[in-house]
Amino acid sequence: MTTVYVSRDSSALSLGAEAVARAIAGRGARVVRTGSRGMFWLEPLVEVETPQGRIAYGPVTPAEVPALLDGKLQHLCLGPTEEIPYLKKQERLTFARVGLVDPLSVEDYAANGGWLGLNRARAMEPAAIVQAVIDSGLRGRGGAGFPTGIKWKTVLNAAADQKYIVCNADEGDSGTFSDRMLMEGDPFVLIEGMAIAGLAVGATKGYIYVRSEYPYAEATLIQAIGLSRRHLGQFELEVRRGAGAYICGEETSLLESLEGKRGQVRFKPPLPAVAGLFGKPTVINNVISLASVPLILDRGPDFYKNYGMGRSRGTLPFQLAGNIKRGGLVERAFGMTLRELLYDYGGGSASGRPIRAVQVGGPLGAYLPESQFDTPLDYEAFAAIGAMLGHGGIVAFDDTVDMAKMARYAMEFCAIESCGKCTPCRIGSTRGVEVVDKIIRNEEREKNITLLRDLSDTMLHGSLCALGGLTPYPVLSALNHFEEDFHAV
Amino acid sequence: MHSNSYGAEVAAAIARQKDKPGALLPLLHDIQDRLGYVPPDALPAIARALNLSRAEVHGVVSFYHHFRSTRPGRHVLRICRAEACQAMGADELLSHVESSLKAKTGETSKDGRFTLEAVYCLGNCACSPAVMIDNDLHGRVTPQRFDELVK
Numbered sequence: 001m002t003t004v005y006v007s008r009d010s011s012a013l014s015l016g017a018e019a020v021a022r023a024i025a026g027r028g029a030r031v032v033r034t035g036s037r038g039m040f041w042l043e044p045l046v047e048v049e050t051p052q053g054r055i056a057y058g059p060v061t062p063a064e065v066p067a068l069l070d071g072k073l074q075h076l077c078l079g080p081t082e083e084i085p086y087l088k089k090q091e092r093l094t095f096a097r098v099g100l101v102d103p104l105s106v107e108d109y110a111a112n113g114g115w116l117g118l119n120r121a122r123a124m125e126p127a128a129i130v131q132a133v134i135d136s137g138l139r140g141r142g143g144a145g146f147p148t149g150i151k152w153k154t155v156l157n158a159a160a161d162q163k164y165i166v167c168n169a170d171e172g173d174s175g176t177f178s179d180r181m182l183m184e185g186d187p188f189v190l191i192e193g194m195a196i197a198g199l200a201v202g203a204t205k206g207y208i209y210v211r212s213e214y215p216y217a218e219a220t221l222i223q224a225i226g227l228s229r230r231h232l233g234q235f236e237l238e239v240r241r242g243a244g245a246y247i248c249g250e251e252t253s254l255l256e257s258l259e260g261k262r263g264q265v266r267f268k269p270p271l272p273a274v275a276g277l278f279g280k281p282t283v284i285n286n287v288i289s290l291a292s293v294p295l296i297l298d299r300g301p302d303f304y305k306n307y308g309m310g311r312s313r314g315t316l317p318f319q320l321a322g323n324i325k326r327g328g329l330v331e332r333a334f335g336m337t338l339r340e341l342l343y344d345y346g347g348g349s350a351s352g353r354p355i356r357a358v359q360v361g362g363p364l365g366a367y368l369p370e371s372q373f374d375t376p377l378d379y380e381a382f383a384a385i386g387a388m389l390g391h392g393g394i395v396a397f398d399d400t401v402d403m404a405k406m407a408r409y410a411m412e413f414c415a416i417e418s419c420g421k422c423t424p425c426r427i428g429s430t431r432g433v434e435v436v437d438k439i440i441r442n443e444e445r446e447k448n449i450t451l452l453r454d455l456s457d458t459m460l461h462g463s464l465c466a467l468g469g470l471t472p473y474p475v476l477s478a479l480n481h482f483e484e485d486f487h488a489v
Numbered sequence: 490m491h492s493n494s495y496g497a498e499v500a501a502a503i504a505r506q507k508d509k510p511g512a513l514l515p516l517l518h519d520i521q522d523r524l525g526y527v528p529p530d531a532l533p534a535i536a537r538a539l540n541l542s543r544a545e546v547h548g549v550v551s552f553y554h555h556f557r558s559t560r561p562g563r564h565v566l567r568i569c570r571a572e573a574c575q576a577m578g579a580d581e582l583l584s585h586v587e588s589s590l591k592a593k594t595g596e597t598s599k600d601g602r603f604t605l606e607a608v609y610c611l612g613n614c615a616c617s618p619a620v621m622i623d624n625d626l627h628g629r630v631t632p633q634r635f636d637e638l639v640k
Contacts, residue, residue, distance in 0.1 A: 011613050014628035040615040040628075174571030177612040212518075212555045213567075213611050215624045240511075241518055244555035246609060260513030260539070262552040278510065320615060322576035327615025350577070359572055363609075395573045395614065406572070413571075413609065419552075 002029045002069065003049040007099065009036035009184050010216045011177065015059065017044040023065040035185015037099035038329030039086055047081050056081040086345055091307060092331045093315050094292045095178075098185035103220060106227050109188040115231055117294030121196045129200035130156050133293060135301035137313030142168055142249070142286030143361065143390035144466075145312075145379045148293075151283060154273035155201040158281035163203035165194050166258065166277055166284040169210040169217070170242050170249040173362025175321040175393030179287035181329060182317075183210070183217040186291070187224035191237060193290035196297060197283050198235045206235060207277070209254050211242040246363075246417040250465045251284045253419060264419045265465045286391070288317060307333035312378045320346045322395035323355070332377075339373040342396060353398040357406075357482065361390025363413050364470035366477035367403065386477065388470070403482035408436040410474040414467060425468025428459045432475065439486050449486075452479070498523050499531045503538045512539055513549055517556055525565075526557040554608075561604035562597040566590075566639075567621040570607045573614035578631075582618050583607075585632040589639075603639070 006012075006021040024046070025031045037045060042058035046068060056078040057068055067073045078084055092098075101108035109115070121129050134149030155163060167190065171179040183190060194206045210218045218239060225237050245263045247253045252266035255277050276282025292314065296304045305313045312334035318341055320327045325347035332341075342348070342355060349355050357367045366387035368375070375381055382389045397406075411432035418425045432455055438448045456472035463469040479486060499520055506516040516535060520527050527550050536543045550556045568583055583594070590598040590605060597604040613619035616628030620635065627638060 010626045011616050011628060014613050014616055014619065014626040043616075171612060172610055174569075174610045175573045175614045176610075177614055180612040213608060213621070216626075240515065242555075243514060243518070243553035244608070245553050257514060258511050260511035260549070261545075262548055322573040322614065322617060324615070329615075363572060393573075393614070395576055397576045401576070406575075409572070409575070417609070 003032060004029045005032050005034050005047040005049070005054060007036040007043065007045060008033040008103070008216075009181060010214070011040050011181075012036050012043040012045070013216070015040075015043045016061070019062045020044045020046060020060050020065065023062040024069070027065060027069050029069060032102050034101060035098040035103050036181060036329075037081065037087060038095070038181060039084065039326070040328045041326045042078065052080065054081045055079065056084065086326060086328070086330070089345075090331050091315050091333050093295055093304070093307070094189070094288055095182065095186070095317055095329065095331045096295075097189065098181060101186065103185050103187055104223055104227060106188070109186075113298065114188055114294075115192060117297035118192050118195055118199075118231065120297050121199050126156055126200050126202060129196065129297065132297060132301045133200070136296040136304040137301075137308070137311070138289065138292055138296065138304065139312070139379070140286055141288035141292070141316065141391065143173070143388070145389075148285060148289050151273055151285070152197065152200050154271065155203070155281045155283050158274055160281050162205070162278075162280045163201055164277045164280055164282040165197045165201070165203045165206035166255065166282055167194055167206065167208040167287060167290055168249065168251060168254055168284055169208050169214075169287050170254060171214075171287070171391070172211060172246040172249045173364075173391050173393050175359065175395035176319050176362060176391045177321070178317040178319055178329060178392065180214050180217050182287055182291055183214070184220050187221050188228055189291045189294055190221075190287055191224060191228050191232070193293040194237060195232050195235045196293050197285070197290060201281070201283055203283065204234050204236060206237045207258055208237065208239045209242055209248070209258060210239060211248075212244050245419075246413075247419045247465075247467055250467065252465075254284065255282065262419070264421045267464070288391075309333070309335035309376065309378050310380055312380065316377070316389070316392045318377065318392045318394060320394055320396070323349045323351055323398045324396045325350050334378045335376050337374050337376055338368065338394070341377065341394065342373065346396065349396060349398045351398045351400075353400065355396050356399040357397045357401055357403060357478075359395045359397075359406075359474065360393070361388040362393050363410060364388075364466060364473055365390050365393075366473045367406065367481065368477070369481040386473070388473070403478040403485040404436065404440050405485075407475045407478035407486075408433060408440070410471055410478075411436060414471040418467060422462070422464040422468060424459045424462040425464070425471070428455055428463075428468060429471060431455060432459075432471070436475070442487070449479070495524050495528060495531070499528075499534055503534065507538045513541070513546065517550060521556060525561050526559055529558050562601050564603050564623055565606060566603045567606045567608040567611070568594075569609070569611050569613070569617070569619045571610040571614075573610075574618040577617035579618040582620075582630060582632060582635065586635060589636065
């Protein structure tokens with residue numbers, strides 16, 4: 001019987017993968033549901049098992065399934081999946097299994113390198129596990145880039161009767177979906193990473209806080225936790241659902257939310273590593289950070305560290321989104337340029353018009369003009385041009401974009417999502433929308449541009465967290481690089 | 490305690506969730522998953538069960554965009570308004586949806602079929618614009634595709 005692989009990733013499902021899988025099963029083939037390979041312009045992608053390996057076809061409609069199974073769909077044949085240049089040129093470490101395996105098969109996971117890191121960690125002293133993570137150079141993949149191992153060390157050294165591991169799966173940045181893809185495509189690696197973190201710092205309880213916009217990821221995680229119990233020993237894991245507040249991606253807000261409160265940012269200190277969830281020492285890390293740990297333990301810190309550049313070690317799963325011809329997930333070591341990503345992988349805009357602006361790092365990331373496309377994708381190189389890599393989301397816009405409108409939107413988004421605790425963010429964002437409106441209407445233009453810069457400065461330096469503190473990035477970068485859009489119509 | 494029809498549902502949800510650490514969000518989700526919203530007159534019972542004030546419970550319900558205080562239409566239609574979707578025509582899609590449902594964002598269509606909500610990112614940013622109908626995600630939703638989806 002022919003074995004055929006079809007993704008169950010939400011993006012693939014959003015393009016009709018379910019109907020395609022049903023049509024294939026209806027014709028008697030064995031269908032294995034996998035995560036997505038992350039080549040979304042080809043979804044629904046169908047891979048047929050052959051003696052030469054998996055052969056990819058896509059995008060496939062249910063009506064084309066009979067032809068596919070009769071070997072008559074040559075015009076959609078993409079050859080061996082692994083040879084598709086988009087995939088072949090990647091360095092898939094954290095995403096090694098995503099798209100390849102059945103995400104809910106413990107056997108598949110074990111047969112493809114699963115649980116090796118955890119087994120190794122079991123034989124190590126907690127301090128040695130923490131040291132391995134420090135040595136790997138892994139930095140928080142949620143966006144802040146803080147060294148993961150240092151966080152762990154603080155929690156290890158804190159004395160307490162109870163400690164927690166919290167996974168931040170509140171992936172709210174527009175243009176990002178790597179957490180979602182990983183949770184849907186290889187949930188066991190996240191679970192394994194959290195169990196290792198538990199061993200490293202002496203925590204026996206973990207929470208995964210998943211946003212409510214990700215129902216498939218939530219369901220997948222709940223099933224995967226049930227299936228992996230016997231591997232977890234003392235470590236207990238629970239999924240908690242967020243409730244549509246962007247601010248809960250900020251770690252202290254997330255902890256408040258887990259405690260059943262309004263997701264309002266906490267003052268720091270104390271750091272969550274000292275007094276986190278329910279006042280106890282807490283490791284709080286992003287999905288990709290935790291999912292990178294099993295490999296580091298299994299292959300050793302040097303293996304991971306040998307990827308990347310400068311102080312940005314390892315790989316980052318970049319996400320190509322928005323107006324881009326070949327949108328998807330590209331896991332590569334730090335250091336390639338934005339231009340490579342946009343054109344070699346992305347193939348330029350989806351509309352065929354020139355790419356005019358690119359927002360990197362989510363709604364709080366700067367808009368970059370074409371003149372900055374040669375910046376290497378590295379935390380420090382981006383910081384040096386007043387931008388940030390964040391969680392690796394890249395949103396492309398063609399030349400029909402109105403950058404004054406995008407600047408206004410950045411302020412509007414901040415006003416909608418502000419937790420309200422600090423004044424620069426709560427009030428500054430609303431005043432920001434008004435000032436941008438005045439500039440667009442050409443009302444005392446010079447005065448209002450000065451005011452906008454002044455307000456941005458206050459938000460940048462006076463806000464309690466990154467929401468108010470970074471909203472000026474997209475606003476000012478739009479104004480600095482695309483001032484022509486701020487003229488009155 | 491509850492003379493209304495959902496009283497039993499609320500009481501059952503309270504019994505299921507109240508002993509969890511930080512039980513309020515799981516409890517509110519449990520209620521909204523079953524009823525489609527969190528009825529304001531369920532708040533006193535929730536507050537009592539969790540040893541909170543009504544103001545604290547109201548504060549949480551009103552803080553989170555996900556929780557509704559009024560009964561939604563038969564389906565909830567969430568349209569992404571974030572940057573990646575804007576880059577692919579989300580604003581035009583939203584105008585089309587509002588005019589074809591004759592309902593603004595936050596409103597329910599007259600026939601009670603759809604409640605329209607804005608959402609900021611559904612994680613489908615490589616397949617923009619994105620729409621979620623109840624728990625089903627849809628990608629590359631042009632106005633034409635939208636019309637087919639809701640036909």
